[in-house]
Amino acid sequence: MQNYSASSNNGHIEQLSFESLLGDTNDQISPNTQVNQITTKANRETFPIHLVSDFERFMDYIEQHKIHLTNTNEYISKKHLPAIKDRMSIKTENATSYSQQQNYPYIHFFFHIALSGNLIMKAGKFKKLHLVVTERWNTFQKLTDTEKYFFLLETFWTNANWEMLLDKQHTGIHYILPDIVENLLDKKSDFCLQLDKETLVANLIFDWNYFLLYFEWFGLWICEKDQVKIDYFKKKNSYFAKSLTLTDFGINMLPILMKSRNLLIWNIPLRQEYGEVNPIPGSTLPEENDGLIKTKDQRPQPFHQAFATLFSKSDLNKSLPRMEQNFTNGVHTFKVAFDDIAWRKIVLSAKHTMDDLHKVIIRAFQFDDDHLYSFFMDGRKWSKSCIVSPDDRSGKPNAAETMIGSVGLYCGQRFLYLYDYGDEWKFTVIVDDIQETASDPTTPYIAEAVGYGPDQYFLIDDK
Structure with a gap:
């Protein structure tokens, strides 16, 4: 495609433009418009702009409808x-009226x-959850297309x-991906990796499935x-x-992404897996893996800043503010x-x-400690994003x-409290309120109690 490469003949960097990705298909589609599936290679090279358009159509639907969530996977x-699906430029094959979200990989990805x-965030009562759009969606819509993509x-x-x-x-994608990219960036292979001929590589990415399509x-x-x-x-x-x-876009983007935005340093779930509670993406890794936050005072540059030379400042200048905080003072109310x-x-x-x-949860439900x-913290039982008992x-x-102030909690956040690894008593914890200016209680207390909790030790009659 024309005007797609960042390298010019004289060695200087030409700035990329999302508008150039559209080529002859410069037809902006209304969020409510049903669109045909993208199939040609030329159109697939314009995915950055189509990704943004499709995501906006996805979010527009969420905003206009009350979307109830399933009980099992939410x-x-x-x-x-x-x-x-009808609003998307990428259609799901073989989907039926009985297909679940996992069977719609494009929608699953956007979700x-x-x-x-x-x-978006989950709201509602216990198992009767629905999606709500947050204020950040309004801020997102004010970004340029390039900023939205980033x-x-x-x-x-x-x-x-x-x-x-x-x-x-378990997945080892973050370990394998650098080698895949290194092989792809080899000019001798024309930036192509023939998986049907590379048996070892094909075996390594055997279970990537739709992750291949994410890229x-x-x-x-x-x-x-x-x-x-x-x-x-x-x-x-x-x-x-x-x-x-x-x-061509990938040739310019991937070297920066892999070098300046190393996954092991920038991916929050990976850092949590190795013992950090509220890691700041891009910050220096803790010297000791003891569960405490030990990041440097100097904050890392914004994620998009590494790619700024590829785009004009009018196209790529800002992003949404990140949610993490080093410490949130104040009174925290949990439901x-x-x-x-x-x-x-x-x-x-x-x-x-x-x-x-x-x-205080144990005391509130009259369990023995x-x-x-x-x-x-991600609501998934036995996930790696967890804070555990001292023993x-x-x-x-x-x-x-x-x-509590170091965990990076925010109002409306939901997580799982699991007590007793044998019986697996499960409680949903919702951050009901955070008042940063209120006076701190010296002792935790129960502000409200509704309904009878379960019996920790129940007896079955022998008959």
Whole structure:
């Protein structure tokens, strides 16, 4: 495509422009318009701009409808999925009226990006959740198309949990990706990786599935679909590629992304996996893995700044402010629910610990405090994003050493409290309010109690 490369003949860098990506297809589509599927290679090279347009259509639908979430995975209910799909430029093949969100990879991708970027959040009662659009969505809409793209890329790269995107407990993508990119950037191979001939590489990315397409949707490479392999394995939600070919855009973007935005330093879930509670993307890694925040005072530059030389300042100048904070002072009110009819409101100061929160929950529901527990901050049982009991030897952040104000909580946030690793009592914890100017309570207390909690030790009659 013309005007797509950042390298000119005289060695200077030419600035990229999203408008140039549209070429002859410069037809802006209304968010309400149904669109045809993109199929040609030329159109697939324009994915950066189409990604932004499709995401806006996705968000527009969420804003206009009350989207109820499923009970099990808390995903978009299936009745909305066909209508959202019709708005997208990428259609899901073989989807039926019974297909769940996971069967719509493009929508599934946008759902996780919107949640991770805090453009939408879950609201409602216990198991009757629905999606609401946050104020950040209004701020997002004021960005340029280029800035919108980089916010989506930043959210995917720094905030999104790649294991959740793949619905896996473990993934080594972050370890393998640098080698894949290095092979792709080899000019001798014409920036193409023939996976059907590279058996070792193909085996390494065997379970990447639609993750291969995520990079295509960001406009970084193009996948050649391997239908024979897909038909052979017949795995649900599986995707295989014969080859990966870098776009001109990817040739310019990926070296910066891999070098200046190293995943191990910039991805929050990865840093949490190694023991940090509220890591700042791009900040210096802690010297010791003891669960405490030990980042430098100097904040890293904004994510998009590394790519500023590729674009004009009028196209790429800002992004949405990041959500993390070093420490949030004030009074924190939590709503802790066992179910719809049994919940407690609990009040603590920012300087109380997560272990203090545990103790008052146990007291509020009249449980004995004689078992291990964990707070799973992404709401997923046994995920790596957790703060654990002082007696838990897993190496995760210690609740007794983690102050509530250091966790980076925000109003409306939901997470899981699991007590007793054997019986697995589960409670949903919602950050109900944070008053930064209020006087701190010296002792945690129960502000409100509704309904009877469960019996920790119940007896079954022998008959």
